[in-house]
Amino acid sequence: MRIDPANPVPPTGIVRRIGRDQVPDHVPPELVFEPGLTYGPEFLADPHKFMAEMHGKYPPVFYNVGPFGNMWSVIKHEDALFVLRHAELFSNEDATPFPRDPAEWFYFIPIEIDPPDHRKYRNIVDPIVSPQGVLKLEDRIRALANDLIDDFIDKGECTFDEAFGRPLPVLVFLDLMGLPRAMCDTFVSWAMALLHSNDRQIMGDTLKTIGDYLKTAIAEKQASPDDGLVSRIVHAEIDGQPISEREAFGFVTFLFIAGLDTVFATLNLIWVWLAQNPERRQEIIDNPDKINAVVEELLRVHSVTFSGRTVAQDVTLRGIQLKKGDKITSILPACNFDPGVFPNPTEVDFNRPKKIILAFTVGVHSCMGAHLARLEVKIALQEWLRRIPEFRMKHGFKAEYRPGGVVGPETVPLVWDVALIP
Amino acid sequence: MPSVTYIEANGASHVIDVPIGENVMHGAVYNGIEGIIGECGGGLACATCHCYVDAAWTGRTGGPSSQDETDMLESTAAEVRPESRLSCQIVVTAELDGLIVHLPEKQF
Numbered sequence: 411m412r413i414d415p416a417n418p419v420p421p422t423g424i425v426r427r428i429g430r431d432q433v434p435d436h437v438p439p440e441l442v443f444e445p446g447l448t449y450g451p452e453f454l455a456d457p458h459k460f461m462a463e464m465h466g467k468y469p470p471v472f473y474n475v476g477p478f479g480n481m482w483s484v485i486k487h488e489d490a491l492f493v494l495r496h497a498e499l500f501s502n503e504d505a506t507p508f509p510r511d512p513a514e515w516f517y518f519i520p521i522e523i524d525p526p527d528h529r530k531y532r533n534i535v536d537p538i539v540s541p542q543g544v545l546k547l548e549d550r551i552r553a554l555a556n557d558l559i560d561d562f563i564d565k566g567e568c569t570f571d572e573a574f575g576r577p578l579p580v581l582v583f584l585d586l587m588g589l590p591r592a593m594c595d596t597f598v599s600w601a602m603a604l605l606h607s608n609d610r611q612i613m614g615d616t617l618k619t620i621g622d623y624l625k626t627a628i629a630e631k632q633a634s635p636d637d638g639l640v641s642r643i644v645h646a647e648i649d650g651q652p653i654s655e656r657e658a659f660g661f662v663t664f665l666f667i668a669g670l671d672t673v674f675a676t677l678n679l680i681w682v683w684l685a686q687n688p689e690r691r692q693e694i695i696d697n698p699d700k701i702n703a704v705v706e707e708l709l710r711v712h713s714v715t716f717s718g719r720t721v722a723q724d725v726t727l728r729g730i731q732l733k734k735g736d737k738i739t740s741i742l743p744a745c746n747f748d749p750g751v752f753p754n755p756t757e758v759d760f761n762r763p764k765k766i767i768l769a770f771t772v773g774v775h776s777c778m779g780a781h782l783a784r785l786e787v788k789i790a791l792q793e794w795l796r797r798i799p800e801f802r803m804k805h806g807f808k809a810e811y812r813p814g815g816v817v818g819p820e821t822v823p824l825v826w827d828v829a830l831i832p
Numbered sequence: 833m834p835s836v837t838y839i840e841a842n843g844a845s846h847v848i849d850v851p852i853g854e855n856v857m858h859g860a861v862y863n864g865i866e867g868i869i870g871e872c873g874g875g876l877a878c879a880t881c882h883c884y885v886d887a888a889w890t891g892r893t894g895g896p897s898s899q900d901e902t903d904m905l906e907s908t909a910a911e912v913r914p915e916s917r918l919s920c921q922i923v924v925t926a927e928l929d930g931l932i933v934h935l936p937e938k939q940f
Binding site: 491 | 874
């Protein structure tokens with residue numbers, strides 16, 4: 411059903427299936443698996459190893475059952491491209507199931523809007539988040555990265571996730587949105603409650619608190635426009651008409667959810683890898699002109715998320731019947747380890763020919779923040795390695811990964827010898 | 833403002849004014865030309881803004897601007913020809929006023 415973005419209503423007819431008792435009849439029993447993706451002990455022991463090894467253990471398309479919902483899963487690069495690029499077959503309706511008040515429903519825009527309306531929203535923000543657009547933020551991001559490093563470089567240690575991985579993307583996001591940097595700690599606490607509480611009551615309450623703040627921010631930008639994204643959105647026109655209050659709210663709220671956690675998790679994963687691979691760190695330092703290839707390859711092997719869709723009409727994939735209403739997820743990190751596309755997939759190789767990586771998905775819903783994320787990772791690598799080229803994990807570190815839809819280590823304690831700081 | 837002519841695979845032709853400094857992919861996407869998708873937004877990451885530069889213009893646009901563009905052209909859905917480019921990598925200049933690009937039958 412085509413939804414009307416300006417008149418949001420809760421979706422109807424959504425079927426949630428949970429566990430082995432709720433496998434629909436059209437699913438062949440031999441395709442039903444319970445891999446424990448995102449929560450099982452094997453997954454949590456080393457999520458990326460687990461996802462890389464899925465290629466030997468599971469069929470390319472299988473039916474994944476579990477306590478958080480049953481869904482078809484694809485692990486082949488080409489299948490993910492097919493699913494993500496055919497919005498008419500695989501819809502984004504109900505793809506972002508955060509709890510919302512049914513009486514004050516709103517859509518997360520643009521992710522819950524399918525074509526053709528989708529492009530109208532993307533056009534509002536694409537000039538800001540294009541590769542050329544984000545370059546305007548480069549100097550500020552670089553200064554910010556250095557300010558953060560200044561705070562702990564002389565201590566010889568830091569909890570990377572708290573001291574750098576979290577504040578860098580949050581502060582960049584606040585700058586981009588045109589919101590005050592003083593909100594950083596508050597935003598961090600909201601993001602943690604919303605994305606990591608695993609408690610729908612807390613998630614719902616937090617989303618309401620965030621919504622109240624954003625409504626005030628929207629009102630302020632309506633009165634006094636600036637060049638931030640919130641202002642750009644609230645003053646935008648859709649089909650020649652001013653954007654509606656519900657649309658602007660859903661758009662701004664979605665950016666909040668999308669903009670905070672993924673870069674954080676990615677940086678945390680990359681810094682654990684850097685700390686544990688000193689010779690590769692040196693390779694990056696010695697090849698400054700390869701930095702874009704380095705970023706792309708590190709994003710390939712450290713992709714952090716998944717991309718879910720609802721089957722919009724009956725369709726077959728690799729001869730398997732998918733029915734309207736089924737859920738389907740592209741396991742993006744597994745797709746990025748597809749040996750048919752990336753030979754020796756777990757090897758980090760900065761000299762690979764450039765190919766489509768799925769860190770940011772593809773298709774119309776391809777991540778809007780991809781170029782900002784790439785820039786943030788690039789600047790973080792450049793500035794950190796310039797100032798703290800030698801570092802390691804704190805003694806006794808053993809990675810623990812948080813369960814959930816954004817994969818990353820719980821904490822990243824780093825140490826370095828202050829005498830070796832250049 | 834320079835104009836760019838986009839000729840779709842079915843022959844439909846669109847003349848679009850594209851600002852100097854903007855790329856040929858954005859000129860299409862922002863004006864509803866469906867033959868170019870540009871799903872990644874211009875980051876040499878998706879190969880869905882493939883175009884064939886008209887023979888009269890290849891001298892001025894030149895070939896792929898980087899090894900990355902050459903690599904990514906291998907991921908396009910339609911046939912790659914000597915005049916193939918990823919249109920996000922063609923930046924409009926005064927010299928390209930009147931540029932003609934032909935769009936492939938499919939982008940994925």
